[in-house]
Amino acid sequence: MTRRHSTQKGMIKDALARLDHPTAAEVYEEIRKIYPQISLGTVYRNLNLMAGDGEILRLPFSGAPDRFDPNVREHFHVMCSRCGRIFDTNHTIPPGLITQIDHAVEACTGVKVESRVMIFKGICAACQPAGQT
Amino acid sequence: MTRRHSTQKGMIKDALARLDHPTAAEVYEEIRKIYPQISLGTVYRNLNLMAGDGEILRLPFSGAPDRFDPNVREHFHVMCSRCGRIFDTNHTIPPGLITQIDHAVEACTGVKVESRVMIFKGICAACQPAGQT
DNA sequence: TTAAATAATAGTAACTATTACTATTATTAA
DNA sequence: TTAATAATAGTAATAGTTACTATTATTTAA
Ligand SMILES: [Mn+2]
Ligand SMILES: [Mn+2]
Ligand SMILES: [Zn+2]
Ligand SMILES: [Zn+2]
Helix, strand or coil: CCCCCCHHHHHHHHHHHHCCCCEHHHHHHHHHCCCCCCCHHHHHHHHHHHHHCCCCEEEEECCEEEEEECCCCCCCEEEECCCCCEEECCCCCCHHHHHHHHHHHHHHHCCEEEEEEEEEEEECHHHCCCCCC | CCCCCCHHHHHHHHHHHHCCCCEHHHHHHHHHCCCCCCCHHHHHHHHHHHHHCCCCEEEEECCEEEEEECCCCCCCEEEECCCCCEEECCCCCCHHHHHHHHHHHHHHHCCEEEEEEEEEEEECHHHCCCCCC
């Protein structure tokens, strides 16, 4: 079951870098422009393999397709509930906060936390009603 | 568009209270035992209405059906990645931690956070390898 | 360099969760 | 009571994703 290289795999990585937190379908459409015979199944299979290997992140959204992120550095995501744009948090989020929450969760449930899905929703600056910060 | 009462609606609320963070399908099966003619569409429609009204919570899980929770008090959820059981955090999670994270996210993205999905994954006490806490 | 072993692919079918549609029924307010 | 219409059961349709399969491409080692 050793992993092999393929042209398609390279194109998927390139598309991920070019697009902004794309869905599988968006990756597929992007690649189809230059390589029309690529199959959607190939895109899904590779994204799943990469996410399983920890090479990329999978971002689940309620009632919407998963999105993928080649940036595996610890960061979080905010979606604007008005325009749907997705924003990255940067490294200024204190990692200590996450640890504290993990500990609190472990203390009251007895579950050893290994990962967490944290997706925020709100109104982005551009969508904020004019004259408000 | 004023909301009306119905037998089915009552049964859905009862099933939610009886079951533990059930999916729509689980609510449907539970009710079918005593009211076989209920329709899955009715279960979905009512769960959606209730969640929209803030009367219940919707818990999205990546690649799995949404689950519903009649407990709308602020609390979080941990899923055991071994056995799949879902655990509630209790009121001992300091709400201040959440506020701090919201603020950090707002500071670096400019998005005014209105809600967040926080679902933790780990290994529960029962699934922990024997001889470990 | 071939050649055998098999991972990866394209194309398509199938599946799961959820929503949409529609004719009928039940609830409500006057 | 009855008129207006929200809610329902049953079913069809949709979206996202996975499964299947015959073929192709990559890899390893003779
Ligand atoms: Mn990101
Ligand atoms: Mn709960
Ligand atoms: Zn916006
Ligand atoms: Zn467990």
